[in-house]
Amino acid sequence: MGKISDISRNKLQKMNCQKCNKMNKADSKFCRSCGTKLSRPNTKLTITIPSFSLPNLSGLLSVIRRQNKKVILVSALVILLGAGTAFAAPKVNDFIKVNGFVKEALRQELAGEYQSALDTLALTDNRWTTESKRQEVIKLKESQSKYIQFKTSFDSSLEKEKQGKLVEAREQLQSIGTEYPQYENVREKLNTLQVSIEGNLKEKARLKEVEAQKANVAAAESRQQAAADFAARTRAEAEKAASDAQSRAAAQSARDAEVRKQQAEAQAREAELQRQQEAARRAEEVRKSFRNQLISGYNSFNSGVSYYGSAIQYSNSGSSLLALSQANSARAVLNTARNSVSDLNSRFTGLSSDYYTAASNMVTAIDYLNSAIDLLVQSEGTSLDYSSSINSNKNLAVTYAAMVESFLDSN
Numbered sequence: 042m043g044k045i046s047d048i049s050r051n052k053l054q055k056m057n058c059q060k061c062n063k064m065n066k067a068d069s070k071f072c073r074s075c076g077t078k079l080s081r082p083n084t085k086l087t088i089t090i091p092s093f094s095l096p097n098l099s100g101l102l103s104v105i106r107r108q109n110k111k112v113i114l115v116s117a118l119v120i121l122l123g124a125g126t127a128f129a130a131p132k133v134n135d136f137i138k139v140n141g142f143v144k145e146a147l148r149q150e151l152a153g154e155y156q157s158a159l160d161t162l163a164l165t166d167n168r169w170t171t172e173s174k175r176q177e178v179i180k181l182k183e184s185q186s187k188y189i190q191f192k193t194s195f196d197s198s199l200e201k202e203k204q205g206k207l208v209e210a211r212e213q214l215q216s217i218g219t220e221y222p223q224y225e226n227v228r229e230k231l232n233t234l235q236v237s238i239e240g241n242l243k244e245k246a247r248l249k250e251v252e253a254q255k256a257n258v259a260a261a262e263s264r265q266q267a268a269a270d271f272a273a274r275t276r277a278e279a280e281k282a283a284s285d286a287q288s289r290a291a292a293q294s295a296r297d298a299e300v301r302k303q304q305a306e307a308q309a310r311e312a313e314l315q316r317q318q319e320a321a322r323r324a325e326e327v328r329k330s331f332r333n334q335l336i337s338g339y340n341s342f343n344s345g346v347s348y349y350g351s352a353i354q355y356s357n358s359g360s361s362l363l364a365l366s367q368a369n370s371a372r373a374v375l376n377t378a379r380n381s382v383s384d385l386n387s388r389f390t391g392l393s394s395d396y397y398t399a400a401s402n403m404v405t406a407i408d409y410l411n412s413a414i415d416l417l418v419q420s421e422g423t424s425l426d427y428s429s430s431i432n433s434n435k436n437l438a439v440t441y442a443a444m445v446e447s448f449l450d451s452n
Contacts, residue, residue: 341378
């Protein structure tokens with residue numbers, strides 16, 4: 042069995058970035074993910090080729106023509122250098138298929154079909170290939186698995202963005218590694234989300250500031266209202282205190298006025314009592330003066346009655362001169378009496394009616410007695426008999442005088 046060694050594989054595979062492990066095209070000079078300069082390793086491939094017979098050579102060449110040019114080179118070398126047996130044909134066929142599967146998987150990766158690439162790489166299982174190719178397949182499988190997770194996270198992020206859950210969407214994107222082939226989309230979406238989040242934060246901050254300003258305004262208004270309320274309460278309390286003071290002053294003034302009124306009323310009552318007493322005293326003095334003058338007239342009347350009696354006695358005894366003398370004396374005292382009582386009713390006012398009646402009765406008594414004396418004088422020295430008229434007048438005089446006496450006794 043022969044060996045082929047030192048065959049360059051630079052054109053048989055893609056290159057992984059040594060920094061971010063991102064898969065890049067074979068002819069790339071810089072990593073498309075992180076921008077690191079790529080170094081192309083000069084890997085040597087050693088293939089052990091079993092001996093195979095020439096009758097199988099034409100069939101092998103037919104297979105080789107249908108494979109990638111990179112594989113044709115290896116296959117040609119295998120054919121030219123191989124002198125092994127027909128046992129090498131199945132392994133070469135597996136090698137060619139594995140390389141085809143890897144190529145297809147890489148194409149699917151570029152198309153973003155990571156699950157399809159993983160399924161394609163699964164077809165390399167149980168097929169012969171070189172150890173380095175096997176390690177490449179393993180790494181590709183790992184990459185596709187990660188890419189599937191990254192794509193799931195990316196799709197989930199888009200969904201959360203639609204739901205308005207921008208922070209969760211950003212966290213989903215941040216979980217995606219930079220080795221993700223479509224990381225540029227991730228970066229753009231991250232930038233977009235960051236702008237939106239910052240915008241939301243700014244808007245929230247603005248709204249918060251607006252709310253704070255509103256709160257400050259409300260607080261200021263509340264303080265102003267509190268100050269106004271306090272001032273109003275202070276004014277109201279001051280006004281109430283002033284009103285209460287005025288009320289107390291008014292009440293005190295009313296009490297003072299009431300006291301003054303009561304004092305004035307008491308003084309008025311006292312004055313009225315004094316006035317009444319004075320009036321009563323004066324009235325009593327008036328009544329007393331009236332009575333005194335009436336008594337004086339009554340006494341004079343009685344003196345006249347006494348003189349009249351003497352005149353009657355002298356007349357009956359025939360002593361005309363003495364009878365006339367006594368009659369004249371009677372007239373003198375009766376005239377004096379009449380003069381003292383005739384104007385009592387005109388000189389005294391405000392007395393009860395019995396006073397005026399008594400004065401009138403006194404005058405009437407005096408007049409009746411004077412009439413009796415006049416008849417006596419007329420009849421003296423003549424044959425005329427006036428005794429009946431004389432006695433009648435005298436009796437009437439006595440009757441009226443008795444009424445005056447009764448008044449004087451009752452007062």
